[in-house]
Structures are given as C-alpha cells and as structure tokens.
Amino acid sequence: MPVPTPALSEFSLIERFFAHATRPGEHVALGIGDDCALLRPPAGEQLAISTDMLVEGRHFFPNVDPRALGHKTLAVNLSDLAAMGAKPLGFTLALALPDSDPAWLAPFAHGLAALADRHDCPLIGGDTTRGPRNLCVTVFGAVPGAHALRRDAAQAGDDIWVSGTVGDARLALGALRGEWPLTEDDLVQARRALEWPEPRVALGIALRGVARAALDISDGLLGDLGHILERSGLAARVDVDAVPRSALLAAQPEAIARRCSLTGGDDYELCFCADPSARDDIGNIAAKLGLPVTRIGTITLRDTHRARVDLHDRRGTSVDIDFKSFDHFQ
Amino acid sequence: MPVPTPALSEFSLIERFFAHATRPGEHVALGIGDDCALLRPPAGEQLAISTDMLVEGRHFFPNVDPRALGHKTLAVNLSDLAAMGAKPLGFTLALALPDSDPAWLAPFAHGLAALADRHDCPLIGGDTTRGPRNLCVTVFGAVPGAHALRRDAAQAGDDIWVSGTVGDARLALGALRGEWPLTEDDLVQARRALEWPEPRVALGIALRGVARAALDISDGLLGDLGHILERSGLAARVDVDAVPRSALLAAQPEAIARRCSLTGGDDYELCFCADPSARDDIGNIAAKLGLPVTRIGTITLRDTHRARVDLHDRRGTSVDIDFKSFDHFQ
Known part of the structure; x- marks a missing residue:
C-alpha cells in the first residue's frame, strides 16, 4: 500500500x-x-x-x-x-x-x-x-x-589521452560472471578496480585551460570517446596497442585484454583531448600527480564515408572490431 | 545479472x-x-x-x-x-x-x-x-x-500561518485505501489535491523578508510544525478549529476532518511563522496571489513540562490528541 x-x-x-x-x-x-x-x-x-x-x-x-x-x-x-x-x-x-x-x-x-x-x-x-x-x-x-572541459570542445589535430589504465573493472566483471577464468589473486586485484574506482578529481582540475574536451570512461573507452566525437562533430584515429593496460590485464589473452580495455565499462579514468602544444604541460601534470597519462590517438576531421573511430595497431595495420558483438550490455 | x-x-x-x-x-x-x-x-x-x-x-x-x-x-x-x-x-x-x-x-x-x-x-x-x-x-x-526561510528562525510571539487548505490529500488516500467512504464526485475532487499538488513558489518568494521561518506540509501539519519548533527550540499554541479546510473536508465527519487536516500528509501548502507586525503585509500578499492564508496559532517559549504543541479548539478548550494513534504511517 x-x-x-x-x-x-x-x-x-x-x-x-x-x-x-x-x-x-x-x-x-x-x-x-x-x-x-x-x-x-x-x-x-x-x-x-x-x-x-x-x-x-x-x-x-x-x-x-x-x-x-x-x-x-x-x-x-x-x-x-x-x-x-x-x-x-x-x-x-x-x-x-x-x-x-x-x-x-x-x-x-x-x-x-x-x-x-x-x-x-x-x-x-x-x-x-x-x-x-x-x-x-x-x-x-x-x-x-x-575552463569547463566540455565534450563538444575537441578540435581536429588534438591528441587523445587516457589517464591510468583501463579494462581491469571489466576483467573482474567477466570473471565474476563466468565469462572467463581468473586466478583468485588476479580476481582480488581486478575487483579493486571494479569496486574501488578512484575519481580523477585532481587531474580534472589540473587540466583546466590545458585540455579542451574530456569525459570519464564509464561505458567503455571507445563508446565514451564516441560521445566527444559526436558532440564535437569530429572523428578519431586510435592506436589500440597504445591504450594503457595494467600488468594484470596485459597478462591476459589478447582478445580478452583488447575487449576489456577498449569496450569495458566502469573504469572512471579520464579521456581528454588537448592541443599537441600542451604535451609538456600534460607530462608535468601527470608527474606531479603521480598518475600516468597516455596518448592513444588523434582527433581528425569527420569523413562520412569512414567509421567515426579509425582503429589501428602499433604497426599501423587497420583493426576491424565488430562493436555490436562487444556491446552485449545494451 | x-x-x-x-x-x-x-x-x-x-x-x-x-x-x-x-x-x-x-x-x-x-x-x-x-x-x-x-x-x-x-x-x-x-x-x-x-x-x-x-x-x-x-x-x-x-x-x-x-x-x-x-x-x-x-x-x-x-x-x-x-x-x-x-x-x-x-x-x-x-x-x-x-x-x-x-x-x-x-x-x-x-x-x-x-x-x-x-x-x-x-x-x-x-x-x-x-x-x-x-x-x-x-x-x-x-x-x-x-532571506532564506529556514526552519530554525521562528521566534516566540510569531503568528503561525497556513496557506490554502490542508487535509484533502489525506481524505483521498483514506478513501482509496477503504478507511472511509467518499462519494465518487467527492473522491474526484479530493484526488486532485493528492495527485496534482500546487507548489507555493510565488508565495515563498513573496514571503522573503516578511516571514521568519517556513516549511512545506508534506508529512502532516502538526508533525511538520514540530520540525520548526524543534529546530527553533520553541513551542506553539494552535487552534485546531482555525486550521483551514476545504468545503469538501469540512463536510466530512468531524473526526475524519480533524485527523486529515492536522496529521494528513501530501498537502504541500506552506506553514510559516511571522511577526504579528507583518499581518497586513501577509494579507496583501495573499490578496495579490489570490491564495488564502490563515492564522492558526502562536509560537511560544518552550516549557519542558508541557507538550510542544498545545492544541485548543475555537472555545479555548484544550484538545487532547493521541498522536501515536494518528501516526500509523511510521
């Protein structure tokens, strides 16, 4: 009642x-x-x-x-x-x-x-x-x-950066759901990422006036980056091998590691876009905060005949990912 | 999952x-x-x-x-x-x-x-x-x-006011729950109070600098008034017959009408306290907004030997209400 x-x-x-x-x-x-x-x-x-x-x-x-x-x-x-x-x-x-x-x-x-x-x-x-x-x-x-880091403020030519490492939360979730095996020790470590995410507040404040656009990675790096691209009317080239992984994730089978780092959710790292002239400033901020940041690609002009995110590996070879099959949360 | x-x-x-x-x-x-x-x-x-x-x-x-x-x-x-x-x-x-x-x-x-x-x-x-x-x-x-109308700002001697009428929402709820009968027409009218409450935004703004303390009546007039009294460290005398009722509620058996108007929730009228010198201003505000306001009692000093709210009827006779028996929502 x-x-x-x-x-x-x-x-x-x-x-x-x-x-x-x-x-x-x-x-x-x-x-x-x-x-x-x-x-x-x-x-x-x-x-x-x-x-x-x-x-x-x-x-x-x-x-x-x-x-x-x-x-x-x-x-x-x-x-x-x-x-x-x-x-x-x-x-x-x-x-x-x-x-x-x-x-x-x-x-x-x-x-x-x-x-x-x-x-x-x-x-x-x-x-x-x-x-x-x-x-x-x-x-x-x-x-x-x-100085607000809006999603609609990226510009073509901007570097794309990611803080920390991404994918561990998804690695833990998959293990808890029985999608893949994980040793007990590894699960303890991965669960820490899933259950105790650290909001990057100090980094966000330090990036005022340095980065142009930013968001937090809650639904998966590629999907979230897509929000910046859509609202900024732009596209991106991303090196999937540059996406930062923990040692734990890097030790997993490549298919799982790639899937977790590119489309896993619940990471709460920041993905941000900044002019290449800001690289030194960003490096200094990262050093001061003791938080690694990694350049993973470049913002590009939109070509409606191509995918919005152009993925390649460290050798420059195009990587084709069927996002639909990854996106089984929807 | x-x-x-x-x-x-x-x-x-x-x-x-x-x-x-x-x-x-x-x-x-x-x-x-x-x-x-x-x-x-x-x-x-x-x-x-x-x-x-x-x-x-x-x-x-x-x-x-x-x-x-x-x-x-x-x-x-x-x-x-x-x-x-x-x-x-x-x-x-x-x-x-x-x-x-x-x-x-x-x-x-x-x-x-x-x-x-x-x-x-x-x-x-x-x-x-x-x-x-x-x-x-x-x-x-x-x-x-x-000018914020805080609950802790009432003073002894303040008038206690209520906007609109109170109790119709509780009348509807009781009928819907089968606690008492109501004709179909009466239920339609009472349900309007329950389902379409009108927030008294214009009144609240007009009372800036005129009233001292205020709150909205969401849990029942007497219980809500108690919040002002507790946070202001004061007590009150209230004339239960002065509490404004709609014609619909006034036509109900007295026990139901009193119960609904004093302890019924979901009214979203304002209860506010103001210096007696503000009576003319408050009357003018009410006239301008086309919203009746009614004086129902007075803020008093706290006497720990007495109940915080001293209820009496229009003849000045003390009214004893067993709040516990009313408060069956808790």
Whole structure:
C-alpha cells in the first residue's frame, strides 16, 4: 500500500549513520535538516551538477561489500565532476532501502564518508525511503565557465589521452560472471578496480585551460570517446596497442585484454583531448600527480564515408572490431 | 545479472521524451548531454537544493495517471524551494523504470514538463536505468542568503500561518485505501489535491523578508510544525478549529476532518511563522496571489513540562490528541 511518508525516519537515519559525512564546509551555508540545503557557490564560477542512480542487481551485486558500494556511489559522481574540471562542493544522497539494517548502513556510510572527506565534499541533503535498493547521488562542483572541459570542445589535430589504465573493472566483471577464468589473486586485484574506482578529481582540475574536451570512461573507452566525437562533430584515429593496460590485464589473452580495455565499462579514468602544444604541460601534470597519462590517438576531421573511430595497431595495420558483438550490455 | 551500463539509452530516452522540458534558461550554461550540467547562479545569492525520491507502491499507486505522477514528482521538489523562499533555476531527474513504454513515458514527461515550464525550471541533467520504478528529482533554486526561510528562525510571539487548505490529500488516500467512504464526485475532487499538488513558489518568494521561518506540509501539519519548533527550540499554541479546510473536508465527519487536516500528509501548502507586525503585509500578499492564508496559532517559549504543541479548539478548550494513534504511517 502506498503511504505518503517515508517509513524510515530520514533525519534520525542520516544523523545516526551519515553524521561524519555532513560536516560544514566553506561553501555550505546550511546542511541537512531543512527543506533545502543552501550552498554558497564561489563568486564568478559556474556550478557543475551531475546525478547518477545505482540499482541493485544492475549496477552492483546484492552481496557487494557495502563499504565499497558507499565509496563507488560517490566515486562515480565525483568522476563526472573530474571530467568537467570542477572542484567538489557537496552532494545529496537519496536512498531507497528494503530495511534499515545497521550492519549494511554503517559500512556503506563509512565508505561514502571516507571518500567525501578526502575530496572535501560534504553530504548536504538527503532523502530516505523504503523500497528496492536504489542509491541516487547528485553532486555539485565549481568551475570557471571558460575552463569547463566540455565534450563538444575537441578540435581536429588534438591528441587523445587516457589517464591510468583501463579494462581491469571489466576483467573482474567477466570473471565474476563466468565469462572467463581468473586466478583468485588476479580476481582480488581486478575487483579493486571494479569496486574501488578512484575519481580523477585532481587531474580534472589540473587540466583546466590545458585540455579542451574530456569525459570519464564509464561505458567503455571507445563508446565514451564516441560521445566527444559526436558532440564535437569530429572523428578519431586510435592506436589500440597504445591504450594503457595494467600488468594484470596485459597478462591476459589478447582478445580478452583488447575487449576489456577498449569496450569495458566502469573504469572512471579520464579521456581528454588537448592541443599537441600542451604535451609538456600534460607530462608535468601527470608527474606531479603521480598518475600516468597516455596518448592513444588523434582527433581528425569527420569523413562520412569512414567509421567515426579509425582503429589501428602499433604497426599501423587497420583493426576491424565488430562493436555490436562487444556491446552485449545494451 | 549486474551490468555496468544502463540498458535504456539515457540520451535517446531523454531526447525523445523530455526534450520539451530541457529548454535553455538564463541560468543554464550547459544542459543535458555532458558529464555535468553547468548552472550560472545569480550573483550574490545562495543556491537552495533539495532531493526527493518517489518509489512505486510507497509514494504512488502503480496505476496512477503518469501525467499526474510527472507533475507531482517535480511539484514536491518545487515545494521545498517554495518553503525556502527560493526561485527555481532547474532540476535533474534520475529514473529507474522496468521498461521504456512510451504509453507511460510520454504522459509522465508531459506532466513534468508542463509544471517545469510554468515555473521556468528546465530539466538540466538526468540518468536513466532499468529497475523497479523509482523517480529521483534534485531541484535547484536561488535565494538571497539573508532571506532564506529556514526552519530554525521562528521566534516566540510569531503568528503561525497556513496557506490554502490542508487535509484533502489525506481524505483521498483514506478513501482509496477503504478507511472511509467518499462519494465518487467527492473522491474526484479530493484526488486532485493528492495527485496534482500546487507548489507555493510565488508565495515563498513573496514571503522573503516578511516571514521568519517556513516549511512545506508534506508529512502532516502538526508533525511538520514540530520540525520548526524543534529546530527553533520553541513551542506553539494552535487552534485546531482555525486550521483551514476545504468545503469538501469540512463536510466530512468531524473526526475524519480533524485527523486529515492536522496529521494528513501530501498537502504541500506552506506553514510559516511571522511577526504579528507583518499581518497586513501577509494579507496583501495573499490578496495579490489570490491564495488564502490563515492564522492558526502562536509560537511560544518552550516549557519542558508541557507538550510542544498545545492544541485548543475555537472555545479555548484544550484538545487532547493521541498522536501515536494518528501516526500509523511510521
């Protein structure tokens, strides 16, 4: 039967479990407990906003470590700020839960708060209700408008870069689903990428005024790069052998490694486009952050007679990938 | 099986069904389609933010008119802005849906967009995924910080006001649940209150600098008033016969009418506190907006030996209500 009020008391639940995520910040005029939170955005900057909804059985396994899930719920949203070059200001959390089990809520809140704390991004508002488990975070950041890393700003001739390595999350998912075997040790390592992604917030901020366009790799490198190309009206040449892989992924059969690195989702690394004159700056940023970045190709003009992404290997030989067969998530 | 990518294509779904809700606004630098939306908040104002999650079978009946549901999904969030005195700037929508049935999505989007349009509050970002039906809106508004209508700002001696009438939504819900009978015509009228609540945005903005504290009545007048009292450290005297009822509710048996008006939820009228010197101003605002407002009581100092809300009837006789027995939603 529908009831108009939440069956869990949102104030007490949030006060009990999420208090350590709600500390006031320089930009928080009013936090949880009123009709609205009140943010003071930095003068002259734009407010970057992203919302993501995670559903049990679709975005996470029911038996996932709740601490990891708390981390990831916020991480995927901070990753969207990173991809825009925005500095985190705060976030709201709406939760539907089948029950208010402290054995689940406490570690979930802990994982969430630890990441929030590291990024100085307090919980400023929330809603809780009973229902099939569903986690919806909306995150707020600030960025000077002229420096926002938009998807529509790539230019022909730009280098295409990827941070970190990609594909480990998909490697873990495939092993968990029984698509391919993985040793226990390797699975532990791959699961870390799947369950504890690190949003590249510092990199996104450092790339303001250096990169032109960026996004985070959540649905797979090639598919995500396609969003930049589509919105910028351009195409790309990509060296599939240049796409950065972890040692773990590189040790897998080539077909699996290629599939995971090119079309695997849930990586949350940044893919960004920058003028070749920015290579030194980008190298310096990477060195300063201790985060490798790798050039994987070039933005080109669109030729409607060719595929939008022209793939080749390290020898320059054209690589033909049947994306449809890869894209079995759709 | 968990899959890391949404099974519904969010861009195409939002483009197809929600395009009419996404028009650019003065304060929208970038709308749907990038990692983040970009808002330009009005200089010197604070950003008011609220998030609400609606779950099928809990907040709405599975067979509710999707157009009404679209309206209400945004209305309950705009109501939170109204309660803060904030002017709407935009909203994000995260949707979990069991399928992408156009016969549901089109009217849902229509109801949502019609209200968004009336309040100049465009859809600026979204997320869609398959899952048990769940609607999460996060709404953004602007308010000069000094004029925000906070719950903690009531003062002893303030008048307590209520806009419109309260209780009709609960009257409808009770009839739909079989708690009491209602004629078909009466049910049609009561359902309008339940399914098409009107957020009091213009009233909230007009009350800036006139009222001290406010909130919207979503969980029932007395319970919600309790939030103001608790956060302001005060108490109240309320004349239960002064609480404004529709003609429909006034025609019901007194026990039902009192129960619905005092503890019924889902009204989305404003309850606000203001200095008695503001009575003329408030009367003028009400006249200008064509929205009745009614004085129902007075804020008092807290006496820990007495109930926080001291109820009496029009003859001044103390009224004793067993709140626990009313509060069967919890």
